[in-house]
Amino acid sequence: MAPAPSKPKVLVAMSGGVDSSVAAALLQQQGYDVTAVTLKLWGGESDTGCCSVSDVDDARRVADHLGVEHHVFNFGDEFQDKVVNPYVEEHQAGRTPNPCVECNRHIKFDKLLRRAEALNFDLVATGHHARLARTVSGELRLKRGVDRDKDQSYVLWMLGQEQLDRLIFPVGNLTKAQVRELARQLGIRTADKPDSQDVCFITKAQGRERFLTPRMPFTAGKVVSVDDQELGQVEAVELVTIGQRKNLGLSGQPEALYAVDVDAGRAVVTVGAKDELLCATQPIAQVDWIAGPVAERLRVQFRAHGKSALGWVRQNDLGLNADGAALDACHSDEDAAQQTSLGWQICWETPQPRIAPGQSVVFYDKSDEIVLGGTIALRNPVVSSSVSPA
């Protein structure tokens, strides 16, 4: 009898939470040769996330329960270099970074993937709520997880074919409730463990400001209105985020004012009324279309949790107006590359809040597939013409 083909070897990244625990269990049921690893990324204070000793213990005990070999990889240096330091630098530049995106880009889906490959694993799995779909031409697309409330495809937008090809997201087809139910059925101890929230290296008690204080200088700045009237002062322009309403040193204003622009270089925060926070178009400098430009209306998500909005992606500086002349069709890859270099913008169906530079923006088509992702690179200062008349 010919020997049975060996099972695919998969390295599952276990954070100690319920999703990755169930991911490991599912892969095992599906006949993979499963090995678990927990990444140690952050040695400082943490509420939860993926690095505390208790989370490693949870992951290890779940692996023990499943009969899966468990290891710990310390990627602390890489995490500091690629996630924590840039997080500080981005704030210094007056942007609002998304460290989870950078962690996925550089740690989980680069460093870990390369480590897995060096150790002869065929695949890497995580407990992210996201799905993979294959197109007729055989390419992989990233889709939202079945559970819309828990979908994490937003923080995975940067994954390319080469990475997607070696990834599995076993819980993407399940709702969170199903994941927890499965965990209970399998006797997994993390079945009722609360979801992790927010940035793993920022504690709720300490907050972002206390984290950044010893790591960077803050610049005091003035707060001005859209027509450049000085209204107040802030101690740290670097801590102001677009859309922020509180802690702007404003009092006695007749209406609520929001940060609509942060110019860290000049140390100026511009505030405006709600309708000045809104804009009809949002520039997005560099874009990476997954499979060429898409002219149809897309669902645009610009924060990890919370609402998304509808809009079109159009090239700017080509005389296309916000009311929506059709996007020039791309006839070849060369055309697409050419267009990519010209800069793009989102044309909102209804005006949306300005998006802070540094934030990721992810575009979904009607089938919930990601067709485009990018990072807001530029400020979007208020010019009267960009505000839609009410």
Add this chain to the structure above:
Amino acid sequence: MTQNPDCAYLDHAATTPLCPEALEAMQPFFDERFANPSGAHWMARDAMRAVNDARDKIAELFWAEPGEVVFCSGATEADNLAVFGIAGAGQAGGVAKAGQADRLVSTGRAGDADRVGMAASVGGAEIVCSAIEHPGVLAPVERLGGTTVGVDSKGIINLEELSQVIGKKTKLVSVMLVNNETGVIQPLAEIAELLAERAPQAVFHTDAVQAVSWLDVAEHAKSAHMISLTAHKFRGPKGAGALIARRGVDFRPLIFGGGQERERRAGTHNVAAIVGLAAAAEIAVSHRVVNAQRVSLLRDQLSDHLKAVVPNVVETGVVETAAGTDRSHKIAGSCHLCFAGVESEALLFLLEREGVYASAASSCASGAFEPSHVLAAMGISRELAKGSLRLSLGTCTTQAEIDLACRAIPPAVGQLRKAAA
């Protein structure tokens, strides 16, 4: 010991298997001789006799008086007892004085240079240790705001720097006899001379846990006032250790309660483990010379082979000469190498698959490997230190294990270097 022929356990610096003599000696104390030695009846007295026989044995083996042996849970406790005990000496009732308590919580890792400068101006730093100590010493010293003294590129303490740091106010100097990562032996006699000259009032403590199987600890540490030992590093059980504290050395206990160990360490004696400690120590000391000779040959074979077959390897703690590698500053069981361009975590993963169990730097509570403070102190770059591999041989290590390691390590390093290229 039964040895699985398919694997090579080369992590004896982490812990060693229990020797049969210790197991046999311990057995009755899990069974018919189970009594609490602190009681008054015959069964209690029987158990106390076993504890005191063990105490006599340890005293004899390490040139101490029985009353100088304080049994405790292991080396971390012994180290803490020495450091905190000396720092808090003379404080009645065991309650830290005002100011002392503040210092305990508020001191962090200040700049060494500042502290050295400050220390010198006021008659020497109070609490001093080498920069390569085990965390059992290093963490208490850091909590007390103590001063660390650097090492040279071979991993040997810088005596010049030590002499600048110590002075009339120095209370404690703690330097390990053998480093747990590199296996490098520290010059305790020279340190003692320096102390006698510049800080005669200071207490000299040494953590000797890595030395017992390989060196004459009694001779090396004869001028130390306090010596930490733990059984499981020399084929005794986990959970038993001792602090030898010379008569007249006043130190404050860490644990208060029933007055055991002459009120220096409260808590019911771990009788079986204490008996195992003494039995294992006796075997380790009496077989030491033969074991060290045999194992050093295996170690040389392992190190020489790996360096010959694998390019870009640095062996730490040695002197390379035209005549060969001088490993005279290292204990027989230690082979410590740094593979350029390799990450030890990945290397250990592959070696485990081949049945080779080893270590890199020291592992933290989570099971992750932390960057080595020892290699950093030796001036080894963080990049090279990331490729460190600690192969620690024990007295029961076999030729077959060394052969397996020699076969497994070169292809594993090759695979990782290829993947990184």
